Amino acid sequence: MSSTSTSVPLLSTPDLSHTWKRATDEPDWVRRSLITIALVFLGLFLVLPLAVVLYSAFEQGLGVWYAAITEPDAAASIRLTLLVVVFVVPINVIFGVAVAWAITKFEFPGKPLLLAIIDMPFAISPVVVGLIFVILFGSQGWLGNWLSAHDMRIIFAVPGIIIVIAFGTLPFVARELIPLMQQQGKQEEEASLTLGASGWKTFWYVTLPNIKWGLIYGVILCNARAMGEFGAVAIVSGRIRGETNTMPLHIEVLYNEYMFTAAFAVSSILTGLALVTIAIKSTVEWFESRHNAE
Amino acid sequence: MSIRIHQINKRFKDFVAVDNVTLELPEGELTALLGPSGSGKTTLLRIIAGLEQPDSGRIEFYGEDATHQHVSDRGVGFVFQHYALFKHMTVYENVAYGLTVKPRRFRPSKDEIRKKVMRLLELVQLDWTAHRYPSQLSGGQRQRIALARALAVEPKVLLLDEPFGALDAKVRAELRRWLRRLHDEIHVTSVFVTHDQEEALEVSDRVVVMNQGRVEQEGTPEEVYDHPANPFVYQFLGNVNRFHTHIESGHARIGNLSIPAPELTDVDQKSGLTYIRPHDFEVLAEKSAENAIHAVIETVLVVGPTVRLELRTDSADELIHVELPKHRFRELGLLQGDDAWLKPLNSRIFLASA
Structure with missing residues (x-):
């Protein structure tokens, strides 16, 4: 999960460390080339694109940028994306905690299978995920007749978008929590139960505080991915402008229509949200490492 | 008789952990369940606590059938080998936990809780640690806090699972003498699990020697040591x-x-x-x-x-x-x-x- 760097204490006799190379040190040129490669790649593939996005977005001034993001269709895509997140994150929190709890605290048949298939949403291509749900819920699909009989729309509507994004981000919370809860065991919960606490109070006062940081971390990853999901949404949303286009989809539409400034303006919002997520994630990691060091 | 264990059986897949055990634990006494690892002593203790369900048999607390009672309703105090203190709570909050999670109708007032917690912390001689976190205490101190926490709910029976197992030899010896004195003071019916025959003989009023899920012998430490019932007990209690x-x-x-x-x-x-x-x-x-x-x-x-x-x-x-x-x-x-x-x-x- 989080990589904690250990600081090597300085040698008390600096003269020696200069004259005698430590046995575990790499040769100078190896170190330098590795650092250079890492920095060049980071600059080329991360920093530069980020700078391009921000530069292009604000190239024609703040006024144009503001007009681009308040344009009705763009604003609708931003609202839709945030709405999806509001649904998807709680769904994944409930699912993730339930799965992690079941896997780490109970013995039941099919447990190894559950552990194996929990990663499936990561393994399947998002386009295939979209198609699966179209086949299930589409008007020609298995449940299509029943749905239209009850006047319900899933495909080419917001529920479909929420379903495919929830599916695609399903493993995030569970994957964070399972190793954490496995490592913690169930003794504290057992102690709580013997002290007369109900199962719910045990979860609330003992389990939740213990998994708090892992849970927040999982939510952040889930949130970041939910906002950026493209492939599966492109299939099930029907790409109705101002209605079923999330931000990534809307950006693509603008791009295809040669509206580069507008495309980059909306991109800058998505990128900004991602940067905020990374900032929160780093803060959480910092808190977590401090918490663990206690 | 405060606790009766009647024909308890428990198996984990093919492994027979507890094999038709019948025992009576006298009120106010400190009983040691002594045996090698895999002898079923911890499983039996967890069955008494309600942390495991027996496959068959009955557990009675003061004449009442407790076999199917939920752990949280049994009124047992359980002390774990690795303390199992709540890491994110202070020592005070740990000891107060059993009282603060009581349903509102039965919950003592804040002031009563405070008095009781402080009294317990004094009993285990750690009142000065009230605002510390478990990670700031030594192993021996943590185990004493775990004991205070278990005693806070005034358990009908105190169950200790290898309570000194994770401590070094010196602290271990000190703590078991301390436990003996504490028990002489408060007289709560207690059962503790150990694989250390010296510990069992030194601390307990009664010793139950277990092997392969069965009770080999029970009696006072002297009886068991001087008159072993069979070769296993003879060999297990000291060199021979x-x-x-x-x-x-x-x-x-x-x-x-x-x-x-x-x-x-x-x-x-x-x-x-x-x-x-x-x-x-x-x-x-x-x-x-x-x-x-x-x-x-x-x-x-x-x-x-x-x-x-x-x-x-x-x-x-x-x-x-x-x-x-x-x-x-x-x-x-x-x-x-x-x-x-x-x-x-x-x-x-x-x-x-x-």
């Missing part, structure tokens, strides 16, 4: 020398040594095993007694105030282990390689199982 023996009408023969065995007068021409503890030999430098085994001292080990000898007899391939006080060994003036004669002072003969 084992001799192949031939039994002839009331006498046990080990080589040319003859030990009177009045309890076996009606047994004749059978083989058996004689058990003699290392400190149950008298070591002689000369052949001054009739009934003594000749042996040569192979190793001399001085361990604090005692001397451990390894001697080889004329016939046996196995070494005999003998323990005697250092001053006694000095008086004998024996050295490695010297001849010595061993006179058994106390022995126990078991017939070979058919």
